[in-house]
Amino acid sequence: MKTVDLSFENLSQIPEMPIEKLKQFVSTPEELVEKLLEHELGKFSDILIDIDHDSMNAIDALLKISIRISERFFEIFPSVSPQLKLRYPIPYQTQFQKRLSFVSEKIRINLREGIEQQLYRSDLSTELIARLYISRLIDIHNPELFPLATFSFEVLFNQMFESLIRSIATSEGLSYFEQRKKFYSL
Numbered sequence: 764m765k766t767v768d769l770s771f772e773n774l775s776q777i778p779e780m781p782i783e784k785l786k787q788f789v790s791t792p793e794e795l796v797e798k799l800l801e802h803e804l805g806k807f808s809d810i811l812i813d814i815d816h817d818s819m820n821a822i823d824a825l826l827k828i829s830i831r832i833s834e835r836f837f838e839i840f841p842s843v844s845p846q847l848k849l850r851y852p853i854p855y856q857t858q859f860q861k862r863l864s865f866v867s868e869k870i871r872i873n874l875r876e877g878i879e880q881q882l883y884r885s886d887l888s889t890e891l892i893a894r895l896y897i898s899r900l901i902d903i904h905n906p907e908l909f910p911l912a913t914f915s916f917e918v919l920f921n922q923m924f925e926s927l928i929r930s931i932a933t934s935e936g937l938s939y940f941e942q943r944k945k946f947y948s949l
């Protein structure tokens with residue numbers, strides 16, 4: 764796989780790229796990658812901003828979030844991420860950990876709310892479920908396990924989401940999910 768080269772020397776070959784102006788904001792290619800990945804994390808958190816969690820239950824909130832992630836996947840996880848990981852591993856790993864922490868915290872909050880609302884089982888370990896969710900999320904981004912030519916992100920993500928709900932829901936939560944799944948066309 765050819766890696767993305769964000770060196771100033773390489774970027775200066777692009778006529779529309781004002782390198783001197785860019786250098787006013789970042790001093791190294793690594794810093795540029797950090798800024799790009801911070802922007803990516805911002806796009807990821809934007810998905811959650813306008814979802815009114817107070818007006819819906821945990822299953823509806825998780826459905827809405829999952830649909831948004833599925834719809835905006837390529838805005839959130841650009842195709843260059845694997846290349847950035849190879850060429851700029853330190854800034855990539857730092858931002859990747861921030862993303863995982865962010866998602867993990869949101870999942871734990873949703874799990875606690877769902878348990879409180881009696882839509883999720885009360886015997887769940889929110890920490891364990893959040894970690895399992897994160898590991899699945901990492902796995903579905905592995906092109907060796909799930910080649911894009913064979914499995915679309917939308918299909919993988921929807922299957923992962925449905926498996927999660929089915930594994931954590933109470934019978935009441937599962938009935939509710941079945942009704943809402945038709946509404947959301949998951």
